[in-house]
Amino acid sequence: MQRVVVVTGANSGIGLALCERLLTEDTQLRLCLACRNMQRAEAARDTLLTSHADARVDLLHLDVGSVESVLAAAQEVKARYSRVDFLYLNAGIMPNPQVDVKAFFKGLFSTNVVNMFSTAEGILTQQDRVNADGLQEVFATNLFGHFLLIRELEPLLCEAGHTSRVVWTSSSNARRSAFNIEDLQHRNGTEPYSSSKYASDLLSLALSKHKNSQGLFSSVICPGLVMTNLTYGILPSFFWTLIMPIMWLIRIFTNTFTLTPSNGAEALHWLFLQKPESLDPRAKYHSLTSGLGANYTQPRQMDIDDDMSEVLYSKLLELEKEVRRKLSERNADDKAETVPQ
Numbered sequence: 001m002q003r004v005v006v007v008t009g010a011n012s013g014i015g016l017a018l019c020e021r022l023l024t025e026d027t028q029l030r031l032c033l034a035c036r037n038m039q040r041a042e043a044a045r046d047t048l049l050t051s052h053a054d055a056r057v058d059l060l061h062l063d064v065g066s067v068e069s070v071l072a073a074a075q076e077v078k079a080r081y082s083r084v085d086f087l088y089l090n091a092g093i094m095p096n097p098q099v100d101v102k103a104f105f106k107g108l109f110s111t112n113v114v115n116m117f118s119t120a121e122g123i124l125t126q127q128d129r130v131n132a133d134g135l136q137e138v139f140a141t142n143l144f145g146h147f148l149l150i151r152e153l154e155p156l157l158c159e160a161g162h163t164s165r166v167v168w169t170s171s172s173n174a175r176r177s178a179f180n181i182e183d184l185q186h187r188n189g190t191e192p193y194s195s196s197k198y199a200s201d202l203l204s205l206a207l208s209k210h211k212n213s214q215g216l217f218s219s220v221i222c223p224g225l226v227m228t229n230l231t232y233g234i235l236p237s238f239f240w241t242l243i244m245p246i247m248w249l250i251r252i253f254t255n256t257f258t259l260t261p262s263n264g265a266e267a268l269h270w271l272f273l274q275k276p277e278s279l280d281p282r283a284k285y286h287s288l289t290s291g292l293g294a295n296y297t298q299p300r301q302m303d304i305d306d307d308m309s310e311v312l313y314s315k316l317l318e319l320e321k322e323v324r325r326k327l328s329e330r331n332a333d334d335k336a337e338t339v340p341q
């Protein structure tokens, strides 16, 4: 049976490395790269076809941060495929990151040093903005767009007779203290990235609860610290070049410095090979790399509770209704404007 796998944010970094690994694993796969930038998506497909000439690699235009784009992409998926076996929700942004250098050096000489290097706790903030849909951009991209995509694809994902999987690329930067259920979109804080990733952890649990009986299983992973466009955006490139030998040195002491996209994709790949019933919906599956470069996956319990996850789920359903209502009003207005008087 040819399995259909959709990967968001597949044109670079961890998403692209996952595609490479999946094609090596299953040559019969039908792989769909869901990307906002079609030029980069085509380049990614070319790269994949160089090492897997016979692979079936499709492209799909998807800007996960735009409601209209998500709805159109979902329609396209439903038209193209009769099933979706895996939906990897991997696209993510961390705009305008700022490192608190003072806090970093203070952390360096504290007992919190290992935690600081694996979670960036206390040293990393971002500046967010409102997008064209009136949503906070980080929330819309990292969480809500993906939620809407799942909702739209439910007919395929919850089809009788087979199981489907959604897998969130979360982060160990996801922290309860950065998340406020009364401020879902993190309009008032400086850690929208951490908040959005914590929300994805909560949402994954809620999805498992509500959808397992319909054959849909949701899991969460952390790729570790990986050198990608996202991380290169945090510090100037000359600085990364400067500290890179130190990063490789640190890897000897912490297994969370996976560093290469392929290592970071370990847990995503590992989940592809597991039976969904064997997975723990409360665990985050971490990609880890030993000092000698061996990859492995380790589940760690998430700091989440059922009540909060339920409240988040219902708030997202409410927001979905509101967003759909606004969109149909906007479409009606546009139509009225184009009708000749």
Ligand SMILES: NC(=O)C1=CN([C@@H]2O[C@H](COP(=O)(O)OP(=O)(O)OC[C@H]3O[C@@H](n4cnc5c(N)ncnc54)[C@H](OP(=O)(O)O)[C@@H]3O)[C@@H](O)[C@H]2O)C=CC1
Pocket: 008, 009, 010, 011, 012, 013, 014, 015, 034, 035, 036, 037, 040, 062, 063, 064, 065, 066, 090, 091, 092, 093, 141, 169, 170, 171, 172, 222, 223, 224, 225, 226, 227, 228, 229, 230, 231
């Ligand atoms: N690197 C790391 O250390 C860690 C990364 N992560 C997570 O891993 C995931 C992948 O990131 P990573 O590979 O590191 O970084 P990259 O920047 O290389 O990859 C991010 C991908 O997401 C895509 N993307 C961003 N915004 C949108 C959008 N609106 N619609 C569609 N696609 C979009 C990007 O496309 P485009 O080329 O168009 O920008 C790109 O393909 C993210 O969710 C990130 O939060 C988690 C923990 C650690």
Ligand SMILES: CC(C)=CCC[C@@H](C)[C@H]1CC[C@H]2C3=C(CC[C@]12C)[C@@]1(C)CCC(=O)[C@@H](C)[C@@H]1CC3
Pocket: 099, 101, 104, 116, 117, 118, 119, 120, 123, 124, 170, 171, 172, 173, 224, 225, 231, 234, 235
């Ligand atoms: C200022 C100096 C000298 C060094 C700064 C090092 C940090 C830039 C670096 C330390 C821990 C890193 C880290 C991430 C980004 C870069 C650091 C803050 C992440 C936040 C990247 C994205 C994620 O999702 C996390 C899992 C990473 C956690 C560790």
